[in-house]
Amino acid sequence: MHDHDHGHGPGDKHHGACPGDPLGNEQLQDYVPRLEAMARDYGLSFYPVDFELVPNQFMMEVAVYGLPVRMPHWSFGVRYIYQYVQHRMGGSKIFEVVFPGDPNRAYLVNDNGLSENTLVTAHVLGHADFSRNNSLFDRMQREVGYHIVEQTADRAHRIQEAIEQHGERRVEAVLDAALSLEQHIDTNKPLHRSRYKQAPAPTDKPVPNPQSFDARFHRLPGEEPAGPARSQQARMRIPPAPEYDLLWFIAHYAPDMADWERDIFLAVREESYYFYPVFACQIMNEGWASYWHARLLREADFLPGRVYLDAIKTHSDVVRPYAGEQSVALQVNPYHLGFRMWERIVDDLGLDAAMRIRSEEDDFGFLRNYLDQDLATELQLFNYARRPGASGEERFIVKDRDLADIRENILSPKFNYGAPRIYVESVGLDASLSLGHDHASDGRGLDLNRARKVLEYIHRVWRRPVRLATVDHAGEERQVELEEN
Incomplete structure (x- = not known):
């Protein structure tokens, strides 16, 4: 999914798709195939795109939910209210939402002007x-x-059936737990994974000497040989190595989850896999789309002058830094940074090289390999620090313009899907769950109150003691524990 200035949306009721209209404007219907033909002439290749015009309110819902129809949950309602307030105050405008696939699904706002929707089509x-x-x-x-x-849409229907069968409160508790962990997947592992291989049973165990201590001990009255479950558990460590895919692990190894609960965890996990490239390639992807909408519109001689000029003004609004004139932006606009980087790459290396880079990189490789000192200076990028002011207010000061730090400061929120790197350390003989925090890798301590809240969600579905070893914001080692009720 790609959306401009997106938030996240309504959720107290089942979210269902509002039927969109095919492109009703005759001029826009004429422009779409001509822009597609131009794009292919330049070497772009894509699956068919189904364009639909939808009302602005529906567009906000789609941007918030992330998909036209998605599982119902209260958190989407909270995000929708935020998005709605931002929109009403003039701080947010959604131009398009597009879902990659075969075909692609693209939604355009029906009350945006012809020039805006022409630009969005090219984008x-x-x-x-x-x-x-x-x-x-x-x-x-x-x-x-x-x-x-x-x-x-099919998953949302199945969850609605679960609500009718098991009650809204039970289903919501499972959704709370799954969605609290939606970033905790391991994209280095495949989506479709098998459970851990069982350790083979020993086949060449030596026969004990009947006079040995072990043999005489096990002949004592009341001594029974270890059962198969206990001996198997002793041989098999679960997990065999730190497991970072929490959704997968809980869905497969939680001791008392029902099948419908496991289905919800796996559904959230699959959607997280779908959204991950959008997150990990945002600067590249938005910059690439902005580069091509600018280039296609510039060379589309069939566009009337007024449509072109209005579209280019919209382009300037999209790819400008967040701050206004004579101001300093503390956040990087991915459209602006990506667009300028792609312009520089095409100018310096050529279109063939740009297409190779588009195919091979994500944002990590893109910035580390192609954001150079000249462009960072031209874009006035810098590193800053927060300092308390004399009256208690927070001040920001420029630290330096070190290029390596600039790159890493832009990329650090993207590490591990933006989440702390939590892993399953072990499952005890009592089925208690021990989690660890690889704080050395993600470079952060946890807010212990928030960590406890997430553990409460996990505890509801694991239904055994849950523990997390972590560090706080000061770097002090901490243990958060929830025992059985």
Whole structure:
């Protein structure tokens, strides 16, 4: 999914798709195939794109839920209210939402003008080319399938059936737990994984000497040989190595989960895999789409002058830094940074090289390999620090303009899907769950109150003691524990 200035949406009721209209504007209907033909002439390749015009409110719902139809949950309602307030205050405008697949699904706002929707059409074609040809997108599309919209609609229907059968409160508790862990997947492992291989039973165990201590001990009255379950558990450590895919592990190894509960965890996990490339390639992807909408519109001689000028003004609004004139932006606009990087790459290395980079990299490789000192200086990028002011307010000061730190500060929120690196350490003989925090890798301590809240969610579905070894914001080792009720 790609959306401009997106939030997250309504959730107290089942979210169902509002039927969109095919492109009703005759001029726009004429422009779409001509822009598609231009894009293909330049070498872009993409699956077919189904464009629909939808009302602005429905567009906000789609941007918030992430999909046209998705499982119901209260958190989407909270996000929708935020998005709605931002929109009403003029701080947010959604131009398009597009879902990669075969076909791609693109939604445009029906009360945006012809020039805006013409630009959005060209922008979507850039996204469609990126999602088909980028290696990370391609891998996730193949694993998840190319019909995510239909798949999530089917899951939402199954969850609604679970609500009717088991009650809204029970289903919501499972959704709370699963969605609290939606970032905790391991994209280095395939979506479709088997359970851990069982340790083979020993076949060449030596026969004990009948006069040995062990043999005489086990002949004592009341001594029974260890049962198969206990001896197997003793041989098999669960997990055999730190497991970072918490959704997968809980779905397969929680001792008392019902099948419908496991289905919810696996559904959330599959959707997280689908969204991961959008998160990990945001700067590249939005920059690529912005580069191509600018180039296609510039060379589309069939566009009337007024449509072109209005579209280019919209382009300038999209790819400008967040701050206004004479101001300093503390956040990087991914559209602005990505667009400028792709312009520089095409100018310096050529279009063929740009298409190779588009196929091979994610944001980590893209910034580390192609954000150079000249461009960082031109874009006035810098590293800053927070300092308390004299009256208690927070001040920001420029630390330096070190390029390596600039790159890593932009990328650090993207590490591990933006989540702390939590792993399953072990499951005890009493089925208690021990979690660890690889704080050395993610470089952060945890808010212990928030950590306890997430553990409460996990405890509801694990139904055995749950423990987390972590560090706080000061770097002090901490243990968060929830015992059985």
